Amino acid sequence: MLDLDAHPPPAAIDRVTIVIDPTPGRVLQHTLFTRALPTPEQLSTLLARLGALMGQDRIGRPATIDSDRPGAFAMAPFATEHKKTHGSRLMASAGANPAC
16 A cells, blocks of 8 residues: 555556465464463564664664663664474474484
């Protein structure tokens, strides 16, 4: 929609065709006592939208800096490390030892 607003078509539109290619959903097994983390795709989409809305220099986590000014801080990028799942460790160990 933003691209159409920025570049309107030169003539009238008679027909619109929409093609949807569904992808299978992720099946995740969470533990009973920990919170579910957002997927890397959801997190990167959220950060991209916030960056477009607020500006890249205004998103991140506050980090302390060595300054005499009270309340001085800098913005550092978010740490987006996700723990490896049990299945990915099994795949990695199976790939390391093909005799298994």
